[in-house]
Amino acid sequence: xxxxxxxxxxxxxxxxxxxxxxxxxxxxxxxxxxxxxxxxxxxxxxxxxxxxxxxxxxxxxxxxxxxxxxxxxxxxxxxxxxxxxxxxxxxxxxxxxxxxxxxxxxxxxxxxxxxxxxxxxxxxxxxxxxxxxxxxxxxxxxxxxxxxxxxxxxxxxxxxxxxxxxxxxxxxxxxxxxxxxxxxxxxx
Amino acid sequence: xxxxxxxxxxxxxxxxxxxxxxxxxxxxxxxxxxxxxxxxxxxxxxxxxxxxxxxxxxxxxxxxxxxxxxxxxxxxxxxxxxxxxxxxxxxxxxxxxxxxxxxxxxxxxxxxxxxxxxxxxxxxxxxxxxxxxxxxxxxxxxxxxxxxxxxxxxxxxxxxxxxxxxxxxxxxxxxxxxxxxxxxxxxxxxxxxxxxxxxxxxxxxxxxxxxxxxxxxxxxxxxxxxxxxxxxxxxxxxxxxxxxxxxxxxxxxxxxxxxxxxxxxxxxxxxxxxxxxxxxxxxxxxxxxxxxxxxxxxxxxxxxxxxxxxxxxxxxxxxxxxxxxxxxxxxxxxxxxxxxxxxxxxxxxxxxxx
Numbered sequence: 001x002x003x004x005x006x007x008x009x010x011x012x013x014x015x016x017x018x019x020x021x022x023x024x025x026x027x028x029x030x031x032x033x034x035x036x037x038x039x040x041x042x043x044x045x046x047x048x049x050x051x052x053x054x055x056x057x058x059x060x061x062x063x064x065x066x067x068x069x070x071x072x073x074x075x076x077x078x079x080x081x082x083x084x085x086x087x088x089x090x091x092x093x094x095x096x097x098x099x100x101x102x103x104x105x106x107x108x109x110x111x112x113x114x115x116x117x118x119x120x121x122x123x124x125x126x127x128x129x130x131x132x133x134x135x136x137x138x139x140x141x142x143x144x145x146x147x148x149x150x151x152x153x154x155x156x157x158x159x160x161x162x163x164x165x166x167x168x169x170x171x172x173x174x175x176x177x178x179x180x181x182x183x184x185x186x187x188x
Numbered sequence: 189x190x191x192x193x194x195x196x197x198x199x200x201x202x203x204x205x206x207x208x209x210x211x212x213x214x215x216x217x218x219x220x221x222x223x224x225x226x227x228x229x230x231x232x233x234x235x236x237x238x239x240x241x242x243x244x245x246x247x248x249x250x251x252x253x254x255x256x257x258x259x260x261x262x263x264x265x266x267x268x269x270x271x272x273x274x275x276x277x278x279x280x281x282x283x284x285x286x287x288x289x290x291x292x293x294x295x296x297x298x299x300x301x302x303x304x305x306x307x308x309x310x311x312x313x314x315x316x317x318x319x320x321x322x323x324x325x326x327x328x329x330x331x332x333x334x335x336x337x338x339x340x341x342x343x344x345x346x347x348x349x350x351x352x353x354x355x356x357x358x359x360x361x362x363x364x365x366x367x368x369x370x371x372x373x374x375x376x377x378x379x380x381x382x383x384x385x386x387x388x389x390x391x392x393x394x395x396x397x398x399x400x401x402x403x404x405x406x407x408x409x410x411x412x413x414x415x416x417x418x419x420x421x422x423x424x425x426x427x428x429x430x431x432x433x434x435x436x437x438x439x440x441x442x443x444x445x446x447x448x449x450x451x452x453x454x455x456x457x458x459x460x461x462x463x464x465x466x467x468x469x470x471x472x473x474x475x476x477x478x479x480x481x482x483x484x485x486x487x488x489x490x491x492x493x494x495x496x497x498x499x500x501x502x503x504x505x506x507x508x509x510x511x512x513x514x515x516x517x518x519x520x521x522x523x524x525x526x527x528x529x530x531x532x533x534x535x536x537x538x539x540x541x542x
Contacts, residue, residue, distance in 0.1 A: 027191065027193055033365070033366060034364070035193070035363065036359065036362065037362055039358070039362050040218065040302050059446075060449040060450035060453070061446050061450040062359070062363050062365075062443070062446065063359075063527070065528070065529065
């Protein structure tokens with residue numbers, strides 16, 4: 001396995017948190033991981049992205065130019081990184097905020113209404129966890145349990161009450177892409 | 189010890205604390221800000237001192253003072269800030285003071301960009317400030333190696349009483365990777381009877397770099413030079429990967445070497461080319477002999493040096509390889525990072541010409 005991800009969105013959408021949570025979970029499950037954030041004049045509302053690698057073999061280059069999966073949380077991210085998905089790879093689009101369809105026909109494309117799903121589970125701020133769930137659903141790169149273990153550490157006792165809603169968001173994300181994949185396979 | 193996920197900058201700071209560094213003086217600059225940030229939190233916890241100076245010039249002179257008093261001390265900055273520190277580093281060399289300077293290189297010249305670069309190679313390996321001197325320069329390629337080399341850097345600085353530089357880049361500073369943190373140093377720090385403020389010592393210690401009489405200054409320079417010959421003999425570090433029977437040798441250091449390692453692997457698959465990688469870990473002293481030996485193999489037809497610059501280390505590669513084999517260069521400056529694809533394209537054109 002060699003998962004090479006680009007996660008991108010507005011600053012404040014939780015892009016870096018998705019990436020860090022994934023690599024921590026991957027590390028705990030014995031995988032080789034690296035996390036490379038974009039850095040500089042980052043701010044809420046600006047653009048933010050990160051490169052994540054989860055692999056069986058030791059990682060050489062931590063930079064992802066060609067991704068097995070791109071997670072686009074907003075429109076500028078889709079425009080910028082849609083072409084970076086490797087043939088046969090996956091593109092996860094936050095369709096709550098992105099009003100266009102993908103132009104690629106050589107990859108798997110999933111439309112995840114992350115903000116709506118997050119609202120449905122009761123906390124709009126879990127939209128990033130819906131996307132994280134969608135990625136788990138597509139790739140199986142890490143387990144939900146490993147992710148929850150790490151969120152528990154990140155949240156600490158003070159925010160422990162938020163764990164169930166985050167788990168629900170992740171599970172809904174998984175469900176969303178699995179339904180789309182089943183539908184696509186049926187169509188074939 | 190279990191692996192933990194750490195940012196390069198933070199891991200470097202923690203490693204310094206682990207090996208007994210208790211004084212940090214610095215001034216903020218991207219992309220190394222997590223080093224002073226981490227130090228500002230940790231130093232008070234371990235009874236050390238963190239101080240944000242009013243400028244880089246001030247910070248390096250505080251390091252000079254602390255080292256002169258016998259402390260294990262460091263500073264960190266990025267390219268423009270390191271330029272400002274050069275005067276102080278030169279003085280520290282003159283006064284034979286051990287200290288560690290971390291440079292997380294960004295695009296230059298001037299304020300340049302804040303993205304990763306390797307354009308400070310000449311400055312790092314040719315002294316940097318005025319005078320006839322060199323710094324041992326360590327160039328880690330991963331967070332794990334950075335942590336381990338921090339321990340080496342402090343020891344080498346003490347052993348030879350000379351400033352040492354850890355040369356990274358913005359990528360190494362910002363990346364998060366699993367790291368096995370080094371153990372806390374158990375043995376006491378080396379004794380520094382030459383330092384000022386040693387209580388059991390009689391008389392005064394003079395920490396100075398002024399030798400107004402040129403005869404004495406010449407002798408002082410010869411003394412430094414003998415030290416540099418010792419360092420050259422003892423401290424060279426290099427890693428070679430897949431160099432046996434290689435058709436082409438890649439030469440790269442730091443994070444660039446990791447990208448080259450991937451390119452070497454893909455070249456076998458995509459171009460049918462055996463590509464070896466020579467990765468200098470010390471940039472000074474440079475592994476001339478080891479590189480020459482790899483390049484001398486009959487199988488090697490070409491040597492390609494890859495850098496995040498317009499070509500600086502390639503001069504050392506040419507010194508090592510001489511006219512044995514053709515040497516070419518590929519690089520991107522200003523904060524742009526050559527991709528695996530770029531390097532493969534270059535290797536492909538080299539293959540055509542072979």
